[in-house]
Amino acid sequence: MPDIEFDPLVQFPEIGAIRSAVRAGAWxxxxxxxxxxxxxxxxxxxxAAWTVVETDGAEAxxxxxxxxxxxxxxxxxxxxxxxxxxxxxxxxSTVSDEQWVGFRAKLVAAERELMExxxxxxxxxLVAYLRLTSGRGLGLGLSxxxxxxxxxxxxxxxxxxxxxxxxxxxxxxxxxxxxxxxxFARTAVKEGxxxxxxxxxxxxxxxxxxxxxxxxxxxxxxxxxxxxxxxAAADAxxxxxxxxxGLRWITDHSYFACLHAIGGRHDLTRRHFEALGPVADLxxxxxFADPRAEHDADRARALTEGARA
Amino acid sequence: xxxxxxxxxxxxxxxxxxxxxRCAGGLTFRVGYADETLATSGIxxxxxxxxxxxxxxxxxxxxxxTGANTTTFHVSGTLEEVVTFLNEVxxxxxDLPLDRLETEKSVLRTEAARxxxxxxxxxxxxxxxxxxxxxxxxxxxxxxIGREDVAAWAARWFTRDNAVLWLAxxxxxxxLDLALPAGxxxxxxxxxxxxxxxxxHYLGRDGVVAASALIERSTAGRVFVSVLEQALYRELRxxxxxxxxxxxxYEPLDRSSAVVYAFADxxxxxxxAVVGGFVDVLxxxxxxxxxxxxxxxxxxxxxxxxxxxxxATLRLPxxxxxxxxxxxxLTDERARAELDAVDAxxxxxxxxxxxxxxxxxxPRRAIDWAGYVEAPDYNDIAVTGTSYRFIEEPEAQVTADAxxxxxxxxxxxxxxxxxxxxxLTTYPDGARTAIGSDGYQVHVEPNLLAGxxxxxxxxxxxxxxxxxEIVVPLPARDPERIPAVSEPPAAEPKKRxxxxxxxxxxxxxxxxxxxxxxxxxxxxxxxxIQHFTDDGAASExxxxxxxxxxxxxxxxxxxxxxxxxxxxxxxxxAPA
Numbered sequence: 001m002p003d004i005e006f007d008p009l010v011q012f013p014e015i016g017a018i019r020s021a022v023r024a025g026a027w028x029x030x031x032x033x034x035x036x037x038x039x040x041x042x043x044x045x046x047x048a049a050w051t052v053v054e055t056d057g058a059e060a061x062x063x064x065x066x067x068x069x070x071x072x073x074x075x076x077x078x079x080x081x082x083x084x085x086x087x088x089x090x091x092x093s094t095v096s097d098e099q100w101v102g103f104r105a106k107l108v109a110a111e112r113e114l115m116e117x118x119x120x121x122x123x124x125x126l127v128a129y130l131r132l133t134s135g136r137g138l139g140l141g142l143s144x145x146x147x148x149x150x151x152x153x154x155x156x157x158x159x160x161x162x163x164x165x166x167x168x169x170x171x172x173x174x175x176x177x178x179x180x181x182x183x184f185a186r187t188a189v190k191e192g193x194x195x196x197x198x199x200x201x202x203x204x205x206x207x208x209x210x211x212x213x214x215x216x217x218x219x220x221x222x223x224x225x226x227x228x229x230x231x232a233a234a235d236a237x238x239x240x241x242x243x244x245x246g247l248r249w250i251t252d253h254s255y256f257a258c259l260h261a262i263g264g265r266h267d268l269t270r271r272h273f274e275a276l277g278p279v280a281d282l283x284x285x286x287x288f289a290d291p292r293a294e295h296d297a298d299r300a301r302a303l304t305e306g307a308r309a
Numbered sequence: 310x311x312x313x314x315x316x317x318x319x320x321x322x323x324x325x326x327x328x329x330x331r332c333a334g335g336l337t338f339r340v341g342y343a344d345e346t347l348a349t350s351g352i353x354x355x356x357x358x359x360x361x362x363x364x365x366x367x368x369x370x371x372x373x374x375t376g377a378n379t380t381t382f383h384v385s386g387t388l389e390e391v392v393t394f395l396n397e398v399x400x401x402x403x404d405l406p407l408d409r410l411e412t413e414k415s416v417l418r419t420e421a422a423r424x425x426x427x428x429x430x431x432x433x434x435x436x437x438x439x440x441x442x443x444x445x446x447x448x449x450x451x452x453x454i455g456r457e458d459v460a461a462w463a464a465r466w467f468t469r470d471n472a473v474l475w476l477a478x479x480x481x482x483x484x485l486d487l488a489l490p491a492g493x494x495x496x497x498x499x500x501x502x503x504x505x506x507x508x509x510h511y512l513g514r515d516g517v518v519a520a521s522a523l524i525e526r527s528t529a530g531r532v533f534v535s536v537l538e539q540a541l542y543r544e545l546r547x548x549x550x551x552x553x554x555x556x557x558x559y560e561p562l563d564r565s566s567a568v569v570y571a572f573a574d575x576x577x578x579x580x581x582a583v584v585g586g587f588v589d590v591l592x593x594x595x596x597x598x599x600x601x602x603x604x605x606x607x608x609x610x611x612x613x614x615x616x617x618x619x620x621a622t623l624r625l626p627x628x629x630x631x632x633x634x635x636x637x638x639l640t641d642e643r644a645r646a647e648l649d650a651v652d653a654x655x656x657x658x659x660x661x662x663x664x665x666x667x668x669x670x671x672p673r674r675a676i677d678w679a680g681y682v683e684a685p686d687y688n689d690i691a692v693t694g695t696s697y698r699f700i701e702e703p704e705a706q707v708t709a710d711a712x713x714x715x716x717x718x719x720x721x722x723x724x725x726x727x728x729x730x731x732x733l734t735t736y737p738d739g740a741r742t743a744i745g746s747d748g749y750q751v752h753v754e755p756n757l758l759a760g761x762x763x764x765x766x767x768x769x770x771x772x773x774x775x776x777x778e779i780v781v782p783l784p785a786r787d788p789e790r791i792p793a794v795s796e797p798p799a800a801e802p803k804k805r806x807x808x809x810x811x812x813x814x815x816x817x818x819x820x821x822x823x824x825x826x827x828x829x830x831x832x833x834x835x836x837x838i839q840h841f842t843d844d845g846a847a848s849e850x851x852x853x854x855x856x857x858x859x860x861x862x863x864x865x866x867x868x869x870x871x872x873x874x875x876x877x878x879x880x881x882x883a884p885a
Binding site: 107108111112115116118119120121122134135138139140141142143144146147148150 | 548549551578579580581582583584585586588589592593595596597598674677678679680
């Protein structure tokens with residue numbers, strides 16, 4: 001198997017430049033890009049924001065800058081990231097009391113800033129997106145999550161990172177239900193821009209539901225209607241003529257590949273691995289204990305058995 | 310601008326034109342419930358009722374209003390009707406029909422059962438169990454006020470020097486006989502909140518988000534409230550349909566202060582969005598862009614009132630109140646000029662002022678994440694003396710000594726010092742509730758405590774001994790309503806919400822010791838009962854809420870009051 005590149009930033013040099021700038025302690029490149037995207041392209045801005053906060057040196061870099069809408073937003077994103085580091089990514093039952101306290105304290109710090117930033121600039125899509133995640137972690141309730149998403153969708157439709165975040169909130173494990181989660185994913189595909197990334201939401205919803213079923217899940221993903229819905233979602237999205245790869249295509253294809261692979265449809269998996277070439281986003285496999293190994297196995301099977309199908 | 314024209318019988322007169330031949334008039338006094346104490350609360354209202362005993366509101370458009378710091382008797386009709394009404398009020402105030410005392414008390418108790426709103430606790434949390442905070446409380450004084458008390462109250466407050474007469478009539482009519490005793494003009498009670506400054510919240514009933522704030526009286530404040538109401542309507546009603554009727558209001562409190570209120574109702578399944586939208590709207594007015602259109606619309610609304618052809622008459626009652634409070638009214642021209650000068654910066658400045666003193670009532674879930682600290686569950690007063698454990702909650706105990714009485718729990722303590730107590734209610738069966746001026750209270754239900762509690766009750770009675778004026782004896786309770794520990798103890802009810810899964814003592818403490826105003830709790834529970842009984846489908850919820858409420862009351866809180874709201878209603882669950 002050829003070396004697979006799992007670092008999306010290699011494919012997106014302008015985001016990669018931000019990571020380099022943070023590492024070098026250079027604020028100006030970060031500010032000039034992200035501030036522009038914050039308004040024009042929140043999808044790009046959110047990828048950039050997570051890149052900043054996941055890079056060593058971000059805290060020091062932000063602290064050294066004057067407090068602006070952007071530095072405060074990125075600092076809040078940092079608190080959210082720290083919150084989930086404290087919590088861990090397991091189910092609620094695996095989180096200790098002490099972890100909950102630390103998790104909540106970080107989210108409160110983030111949310112207080114984000115609430116003010118949203119008030120200052122109600123059209124700031126990046127802030128609106130981050131509030132979906134802080135609100136979910138704080139458990140502010142389903143109707144509040146829906147209010148926040150509605151406000152965001154009114155200023156930034158087809159914002160896939162925000163849609164993915166909201167779908168998590170709508171999942172039964174947070175504030176929603178299976179029905180709400182699927183309804184949201186399917187409506188986003190139906191009402192979204194043709195060729196948008198919303199098809200990925202269908203894949204995520206099936207993945208969440210399969211995980212939710214636990215031991216009873218078994219062959220759920222293998223069901224024909226599930227696989228057919230994934231195909232239709234991919235046709236409306238990554239395989240649609242109007243699809244613009246942008247910054248999303250690696251993640252989009254990776255989710256479809258993962259779900260088809262879980263369903264044992266190596267032929268359908270293969271279409272996405274072929275589109276991906278030597279890259280992938282392991283995010284879709286992150287629920288597995290060893291995402292890398294699962295991905296490699298799925299890819300190998302798809303490229304061998306998938307061809308025979 | 311209404312001007313003071315003259316005096317009638319030594320009472321300042323405000324005169325405005327009659328409206329299409331229809332006259333109106335009123336006598337307004339500078340006294341209200343904020344001048345009372347908890348132990349005398351209701352005495353102004355009682356005086357007002359006694360003074361109006363002669364009038365028949367079904368025949369005449371007349372009424373009495375007891376407010377925070379003013380009391381008004383008003384009437385509209387023919388000139389003759391107005392003169393007759395005012396003369397009769399004055400005559401009744403000179404010589405109150407005290408033989409009707411018990412009848413009027415029972416009328417007031419009936420009225421109290423209908424009173425109270427879903428956010429009545431706002432006053433108690435801000436001011437405690439005194440002056441302006443008494444709005445949150447039942448009229449406890451009705452249980453101890455006697456004839457002499459009412460006569461003395463009327464003589465002190467309902468005097469010609471503490472009154473303003475206002476008339477909408479074409480000239481001062483003949484035949485007015487308003488002789489009242491001389492007295493003095495009393496200043497309004499000082500506006501001194503108990504609550505520490507800074508955005509604060511407490512948890513209230515489902516389906517309601519409410520806020521109050523204390524600001525300087527100003528034209529910009531009125532504009533702010535109008536802008537706030539528009540913003541709440543847009544965010545909570547138009548955009549999301551989360552709330553049916555969000556409102557905001559501006560109410561002058563005394564010479565220089567006003568209270569801003571905002572309120573939004575919702576279905577319980579939408580209330581989280583109402584909380585979120587509410588705090589976002591408040592933050593938006595403080596920090597965000599304010600559209601000029603919103604300000605123009607607000608200014609125009611207020612201007613419509615100023616431009617009303619009958620403004621000079623319509624504002625008479627408010628002018629009378631301001632004259633008594635010592636507030637300098639603006640001329641109409643000045644008011645218009647101030648309105649025109651209000652801009653986004655001025656509205657934002659008021660929003661900051663509102664933020665600094667904002668108190669929010671929200672359902673179920675704390676809003677520390679929005680920067681509102683939670684009002685304290687305990688007042689941290691603990692006395693030293695013999696302690697008595699709760700039978701069902703051995704970690705909590707009641708302690709009394711010569712200085713006061715307190716309840717201690719692992720999470721904190723709340724006490725009432727006799728030097729600061731505003732009321733001690735007593736039942737013949739031994740139950741006692743001490744209420745401090747801060748609004749925190751300690752309820753002692755002897756049957757729920759371990760050991761021989763005779764000495765505890767005796768210590769409380771001895772402790773309060775030097776202040777008999779705060780003791781309020783309550784009539785004997787129906788034996789079925791005297792709480793007792795059930796044998797064997799009922800199984801622990803299944804906790805249904807995450808909030809309810811905290812340690813049991815934390816829940817008990819919150820109700821034993823929280824700054825729960827007596828009356829408002831009655832209203833609060835009354836509201837819940839009505840809310841849920843209005844909807845037959847909500848019977849499960851009724852059981853849950855009443856069950857929890859009853860448990861809280863029995864264990865610590867306020868079973869004293871339960872009989873008053875529970876009349877004719879069997880508790881939905883057995884005591885745990």
